[in-house]
Amino acid sequence: MNTPTAQRGKLAAGLYLIATPIGAARDITLRALDILTSADVLAAEDTRTLRHLMEIHGIPLQGRPMIPYHDHNNDSAAPRILRAIEDGKSVAYASEAGTPLISDPGFQLGRAIVEGGHLLISAPGASAVLCALTLSGLPTDRFLFAGFAPAQSSARQSFLREWQSVQATLVFYESPKRVHKLLVDMCEVLGEYRAAVVCRELTKRFEEVSRGTLVDLATQFDGRDVKGEIVVLVDRAAVPSASAETLEAALDKALAQMSVKDAVASVASAYGAARRDVYQMALELGKK
Numbered sequence: 529m530n531t532p533t534a535q536r537g538k539l540a541a542g543l544y545l546i547a548t549p550i551g552a553a554r555d556i557t558l559r560a561l562d563i564l565t566s567a568d569v570l571a572a573e574d575t576r577t578l579r580h581l582m583e584i585h586g587i588p589l590q591g592r593p594m595i596p597y598h599d600h601n602n603d604s605a606a607p608r609i610l611r612a613i614e615d616g617k618s619v620a621y622a623s624e625a626g627t628p629l630i631s632d633p634g635f636q637l638g639r640a641i642v643e644g645g646h647l648l649i650s651a652p653g654a655s656a657v658l659c660a661l662t663l664s665g666l667p668t669d670r671f672l673f674a675g676f677a678p679a680q681s682s683a684r685q686s687f688l689r690e691w692q693s694v695q696a697t698l699v700f701y702e703s704p705k706r707v708h709k710l711l712v713d714m715c716e717v718l719g720e721y722r723a724a725v726v727c728r729e730l731t732k733r734f735e736e737v738s739r740g741t742l743v744d745l746a747t748q749f750d751g752r753d754v755k756g757e758i759v760v761l762v763d764r765a766a767v768p769s770a771s772a773e774t775l776e777a778a779l780d781k782a783l784a785q786m787s788v789k790d791a792v793a794s795v796a797s798a799y800g801a802a803r804r805d806v807y808q809m810a811l812e813l814g815k816k
Contacts (some may be wrong), residue, residue: 539566539618543609543635545721546622548577550654550757551731555585560651561585567620569612571595571605574624581622597621598633606637613646626669631675635682656730657699660759663737664725667764670696677702677710683711688717692802704728704754711746714762717804718742721797723763729756746753767802768808772809777801779809789816 544563549555556799563572565587575594582589597605608621623632627650641648659670672694677684691698709724714724720743726734734756738748742762770778775795777806782791788810794805 537566537643539563540647541613541616541618542649543613543637543641544618544620545628545650546620547653547655548581548622548661549731550625550656551660551729553581555654555731557651559655560653561587563620566618568617569595569619570589570596571594571621573598573617576703576719577624577677578622583742597637602636606640609637610640610644627653630655630657640788656757660699660727661697661760663727665739665759666697666725667724668759670702671699672696673699675701679706681709681713684713685717688713692718693765695764700760702758702760704756704758707754707758707760708746708749710760711742711749715742715746716801717801718750718762719796722795725761727759728754730759764781769798770797770801775806775808776802776813779806780813783810
């Protein structure tokens with residue numbers, strides 16, 4: 529593979545957003561390598577990671593300044609980057625992995641560049657969201673990226689209810705330590721039998737893609753020591769096909785033959801309804 533080892537021409541003053549690999553170091557575009565070679569200033573969420581990536585691809589630093597930039601130092605780092613651009617310099621910015629601003633630092637910086645009337649360029653490339661979508665087997669014509677869910681269960685369930693009826697594939701990032709808890713809450717809020725996929729360590733040596741219903745996946749990840757970066761995808765909500773009266777009649781019949789838990793699961797699965805909603809209906813029937 530030919531890699532740039534010398535200047536390829538002067539870049540216009542501005543901020544260049546560089547997508548970097550999420551795993552395999554070769555998953556970087558030639559354009560990104562050209563920009564990293566030519567930029568006057570290099571900024572990164574983690575300068576050590578960017579320096580290592582440049583070494584892999586034979587790009588010398590050549591004495592250029594490297595500016596750490598992340599959400600916690602925006603107030604001090606952003607002005608340095610803006611001053612460099614105002615002085616006519618080009619600045620390449622890379623998050624630790626993937627595309628900057630996509631659940632990664634850079635939003636405040638990007639907005640400041642736009643508001644200041646400066647040039648903002650994005651060099652697209654690796655993204656865990658898009659990689660997971662293409663591997664999932666779920667519909668890709670419409671999707672919603674929701675980022676990370678809250679850490680606490682009550683807040684997480686409220687968060688999930690926002691997307692309960694969205695007619696799009698849902699995409700979430702999650703910590704490996706909380707993925708099982710997320711799947712359990714998804715069963716409760718979104719419905720146990722909705723199709724879902726858990727992607728782990730995408731493009732890396734131990735890449736793993738687990739497919740099944742939410743309840744299947746919750747069982748698979750129960751008690752498991754999970755490591756690595758996680759993306760969870762959930763199929764779009766079923767289009768409501770039954771009226772409240774139909775659901776109530778089916779539930780009333782099911783309750784005469786089985787426990788509340790089993791009746792709720794059976795009716796929710798049969799009619800594509802959220803388990804939580806059917807459970808609330810069962811409680812109302814019990815009061816009657």
